[in-house]
Amino acid sequence: MSLRENPPREHAPEEDEYHTWTGKARGALLRRLPADKLLPEDQPSYVASWIYVFGMGAIVSLVFILASGVILGLNGPAWYHLSDLGHFVNSVHLWSVELFFMTMVVHLWGKYWMAAWRGGRTLTWITGMGAFLVSIVTAFTGYLLQTNFDSQWIAFEGKDALNSAGIGAWFNVANLGQIFMFHIILLPLAVGAVVALHVLLVRMHGVVPPLEAAESDAQLQTGVRPDSEEAGR
Amino acid sequence: MHDLVSIFASLDSPGIYLGWGAFQIQLGNLIVILVMILLFVLALFLPFPSGRKRK
Amino acid sequence: MNNPRLRATRADKDGLARRPWRGTVREYDLFKELTVALVVMGILTLGLSAIFGSPDEASVTLKSWANAAPADFVATATAELAGSSETAGYGPPYNNTPDATQTLGPLDLQSLSGVQLPIDTANDLVIDPLSTLNAPPPELADWVKASDAQRTGWSTAYSDALAKATDNDPANVAADAGAYGPVPVLTDSLLTMAKQGALDGVLAAKGDFYNFDYTLGTLFLGDGAYFGDLATAQHLTGDQWGMMNETGNTPGQSWLWLFSFWYQVEPFASAPNADLLVVLLMLLLSVALTLAPFIPGLRDIPRWIPVHRLIWRDYYRRR
Incomplete structure (x- = not known):
């Protein structure tokens, strides 16, 4: 229930310009996420804090995780035990995961204290939490794939929680084949999909304005409004 | 600093554990958690360089 | 007619977060931030890997x-x-x-x-x-x-x-x-x-x-x-917070700290169904945090403890 109509975007395509399902889908997508929202050149003036850099830090860490994971995958699970280069790539995989979780958690803390789910951004918050939770499961399967003493013990100890929940047969921590599939295919796809959706939602809705921000704030007064006849309320 | 590095770098060295009763934490994990808290606090307090303003 | 106006103001305040921002903006370069992040995180990742490596304690046969x-x-x-x-x-x-x-x-x-x-x-x-x-x-x-x-x-x-x-x-x-x-x-x-x-x-x-x-x-x-x-x-067993530990001093799955924590305290520590209790509790807590926007109290804490005053201090100063 807003006081004022949202001004129409420039070049907003009319619904009846499209005749096919494809065209209508394209229209809907472009309306929700026009190019200047997807790849913006500016941000609202309130986006001025170091807390905003941690989301990007997490995404970039994920890039390093995937890159080192691809190299490990191409060489097979035993490679890192035998080769110095392999061991180094394994270290990169480990440390990019540590940095991924560190940046992601600081990002999560920041977004919580901003109550960043306001203004129709609930799904953004939910997908962010989804990315966090799926990443935890993915990391767990990675620890099981180390094929060393640590992974042996985690498999033995970890089975009890999964069995108590009734999923120990389908997520059998001692079945390397199963865990390998989870870790290198199913879960990375899930993490990638959830993170991609999360980022698109962030771009769609924009960065949440400050708590207690009001139309009377100076930053909103100096802005040039497209519907200038309404300006100066 | 060299000692610290060698403690971490040696795979054979037993872990260092800090504990208070039921609470017990491995040094590596503690450092990770402290660094996260430090990053969060720094992000809140450090001034952010002001970018070019535009209307 | 004070009352309707007050209501309108409040609705407008919520609506502000819902509408595209129409106030002042600052220049922002997404690709530049991405590049800087790639360089910074790349140096950090490679540096940490070179200095600390990763553990590989041989398996038991x-x-x-x-x-x-x-x-x-x-x-x-x-x-x-x-x-x-x-x-x-x-x-x-x-x-x-x-x-x-x-x-x-x-x-x-x-x-x-x-x-x-x-x-x-x-x-x-x-x-x-x-x-x-x-x-x-x-x-x-x-x-x-x-x-x-x-x-x-x-x-x-x-x-x-x-x-x-x-x-x-x-x-x-x-x-x-x-x-x-x-x-x-x-x-x-x-x-x-x-x-x-x-x-x-x-x-x-x-x-x-x-x-x-x-x-x-x-x-x-x-x-x-x-x-x-x-x-x-190696401090890896469940009653030693082992779930979050890696061998040696390398950090492990510290994000499992809360999962590990419950196993250390009563009533979980001595419960015969501890695993089930902890799994269900963690599921419940995860769902609660995921649905935080809908949970009164949990979603209001950021208003009660105004950390946001620090984050947006520049904005509030120039209101």
Whole structure:
């Protein structure tokens, strides 16, 4: 229930310009996420804090995780035990995961204290939490794939929680084949999909304005409004 | 600093554990958690360089 | 007409977050931030990897166990024959041991899954591996012919005798002709098989060429004391916050701190269904944080404790 109509975007395509399902889908997508929202050149003036850099830090860490994971995958699970280069790539995989979780958690803390789910951004918050939770499961399967003493013990100890929940047969921590599939295919796809959706939602809705921000704030007064006849309320 | 590095770098060295009763934490994990808290606090307090303003 | 105006202001305030921002903006370069982040995080990742590396503590094999702790190995093999090992009494998904599952009131998820990975400890861990030998011990036939009661009698008697023997060493077991049946020979043959490294391959591949599944070997190792003692020395067990620990000093899964925490405190620490309780509690907490925008109280904390005044201090200063 807003006081004022949202001004129409420039070049907003009319619904009846499209005749096919494809065209209508394209229209809907472009309306929700026009190019200047997807790849913006500016941000609202309130986006001025170091807390905003941690989301990007997490995404970039994920890039390093995937890159080192691809190299490990191409060489097979035993490679890192035998080769110095392999061991180094394994270290990169480990440390990019540590940095991924560190940046992601600081990002999560920041977004919580901003109550960043306001203004129709609930799904953004939910997908962010989804990315966090799926990443935890993915990391767990990675620890099981180390094929060393640590992974042996985690498999033995970890089975009890999964069995108590009734999923120990389908997520059998001692079945390397199963865990390998989870870790290198199913879960990375899930993490990638959830993170991609999360980022698109962030771009769609924009960065949440400050708590207690009001139309009377100076930053909103100096802005040039497209519907200038309404300006100066 | 060299000692610290060698403690971490040696795979054979037993872990260092800090504990208070039921609470017990491995040094590596503690450092990770402290660094996260430090990053969060720094992000809140450090001034952010002001970018070019535009209307 | 004060009241409607007040309501309108409040609605407008919420609406502000809903509408595209129309106030002042600052220049922002998404690709530049991405590039800077790639460089900074790249240096950090490669630097940490070069300095601290990653741990790779060699795995334990049935061979190394049999050689390092033969008495423990024989005691465990005997328990597998007697059906008194942890695995034999585990319940689903391995077997149907009554009253073994973790339940919460009527909730019994473990039984619901059924016996999906059936394991008969005597046959799968001792008898079948022995029968793959080129020259299996003749006593194997005695075991196969015997009744269940007879088998349990022999293996339980030998189990008790091992527990009483000096150093639990099979060589020091009190002689009691006939009471143990073929069990001493069978477990000693299995020990020899394990010491030579043959048992690792047999348990893993189960007579096939390919193998992906290490369930049998992992459970057999876990039934003994040797494996757990090694884990305890590395601070990896559940009551040592082990779930979040890595070997040595390398940071582990610190994000599992809350999961690990519950196992340290009552009522969870001594609950027979601790795993189920902790899993359900963590599921509940995860769902709660995910649905925080809908939960009164949880979603209001950021308003009550105004950390946002720091984050947006520049904005508030120039209102």
